[in-house]
Amino acid sequence: MELLRSFFMEDYLEGSRFTARYNLGESGGRPVTVGELLSGSGVSPERASDVFLSTLLRDSPNWGRADLRDLVAAMHPGATRENVLITTGTSEALFLLFRQLRPRKVALAWPAFQLLYELPMQQGAEVVKLPVRWDEQGRPSVDANEWLAHLARERPDVVILNTPHNPSGLVLDAGLLDAVAKWADAAGATVVGDEHYRFLSSEDAVLGATVYRPGTRSFVTGSFIKCLGCPGLRIGWCVGDTAMLARMQNEKNYTTHTVNPVTEWLSFEVLKDLNSPALRRAREDWLRNRRTLSAFLERSRTVYGVAPQGGLVTCLGVRDAMAPEVFASRMEALAKAGVFVLPLSAMEAGTPDGAHPLARGHGFRLGLGADPAHFAEALEVLERA
Ligand SMILES: Cc1ncc(COP(=O)(O)O)c(C=O)c1O
Numbered sequence: 598m599e600l601l602r603s604f605f606m607e608d609y610l611e612g613s614r615f616t617a618r619y620n621l622g623e624s625g626g627r628p629v630t631v632g633e634l635l636s637g638s639g640v641s642p643e644r645a646s647d648v649f650l651s652t653l654l655r656d657s658p659n660w661g662r663a664d665l666r667d668l669v670a671a672m673h674p675g676a677t678r679e680n681v682l683i684t685t686g687t688s689e690a691l692f693l694l695f696r697q698l699r700p701r702k703v704a705l706a707w708p709a710f711q712l713l714y715e716l717p718m719q720q721g722a723e724v725v726k727l728p729v730r731w732d733e734q735g736r737p738s739v740d741a742n743e744w745l746a747h748l749a750r751e752r753p754d755v756v757i758l759n760t761p762h763n764p765s766g767l768v769l770d771a772g773l774l775d776a777v778a779k780w781a782d783a784a785g786a787t788v789v790g791d792e793h794y795r796f797l798s799s800e801d802a803v804l805g806a807t808v809y810r811p812g813t814r815s816f817v818t819g820s821f822i823k824c825l826g827c828p829g830l831r832i833g834w835c836v837g838d839t840a841m842l843a844r845m846q847n848e849k850n851y852t853t854h855t856v857n858p859v860t861e862w863l864s865f866e867v868l869k870d871l872n873s874p875a876l877r878r879a880r881e882d883w884l885r886n887r888r889t890l891s892a893f894l895e896r897s898r899t900v901y902g903v904a905p906q907g908g909l910v911t912c913l914g915v916r917d918a919m920a921p922e923v924f925a926s927r928m929e930a931l932a933k934a935g936v937f938v939l940p941l942s943a944m945e946a947g948t949p950d951g952a953h954p955l956a957r958g959h960g961f962r963l964g965l966g967a968d969p970a971h972f973a974e975a976l977e978v979l980e981r982a
Contacts, residue, residue, distance in 0.1 A: 618935030619975035626826030637875025675811030690818040690835035693845035705757040735902030737765040759791040766905020794908035796824040924959035934982035
């Protein structure tokens with residue numbers, strides 16, 4: 598049943614991905630072309646053409662290209678190439694990792710990105726929900742003491758820390774990350790950091806903090822593909838203990854096998870300089886859309902909430918829409934106006950007793966990945982609809 602509902606979410610996204618005039622349902626940046634990505638990474642068209650046309654379409658190394666693994670390791674202090682496995686998107690990293698971890702009980706922020714609980718559930722794991730709460734203004738927060746009490750009581754063997762968090766946009770604070778790490782060390786639990794939006798988690802630094810702590814039972818999964826608007830590249834990684842990565846790689850050998858060499862080349866070019874124009878552009882768009890959304894929310898009479906601290910999504914509440922029929926009719930009006938957002942119900946965001954995560958009822962997840970001018974226009978159309 599859980600699985601069916603989230604298949605519904607992906608179908609829901611696909612249903613409007615290519616047709617909605619204002620697609621604010623997605624969780625990634627506006628799609629870029631191969632040319633934009635390469636020129637923003639300092640690669641001239643001539644060089645791009647030479648490398649592309651001369652790339653051998655052979656198998657890449659099973660662990661991923663060595664120089665690419667070095668770049669990923671450099672983003673995780675204390676890690677070396679041996680601590681990095683290149684995967685087909687963050688999804689595959691999570692898939693392979695959970696299959697090896699075989700968790701009995703998994704604790705994670707709730708609501709959550711589907712894969713993070715469905716993969717463990719498929720293996721029979723119990724899910725411990727660490728609540729994210731939204732107040733009357735639609736501001737999300739977590740209560741660190743409540744989380745720690747929950748962990749002490751439930752004793753999960755795996756704790757997932759998704760930061761920046763999808764769908765709330767929260768960046769978990771250093772104190773909380775530290776306290777959970779200490780608890781996990783003492784309890785012998787594994788910490789999994791999903792850092793899919795790490796490139797968009799700080800106003801000043803390209804890279805936000807990482808959950809990875811060398812020499813402990815901590816693993817991190819991540820990518821740049823949503824942050825930079827190139828999800829079609831399908832690349833990601835897992836960083837952690839080499840022996841565990843070797844077991845994951847063994848399974849990968851018999852499934853997706855390797856990531857294709859063109860994708861690995863493009864990824865190397867993107868990550869070789871974290872101050873590249875491509876990354877700067879993605880971060881500037883993100884900051885601009887956050888400002889646009891904050892200003893919009895201050896004057897909106899129809900929706901409430903806050904811009905995300907990190908990542909490309911946030912949850913907004915719809916005013917005066919407690920009744921499901923009222924909310925449904927508002928969503929219909931939006932769809933008619935060409936605005937596509939993701940209702941929180943499609944994310945299984947409620948609690949089993951039917952309570953809403955937002956203090957004042959129904960809401961939707963809003964993506965901030967659109968081009969800044971288009972985003973501003975979309976918000977005005979949303980308000981009118
Ligand atoms: C928090 C989080 N983790 C993982 C993923 C999966 O990412 P990928 O497209 O790299 O497989 C997503 C996708 O949106 C995500 O939001």
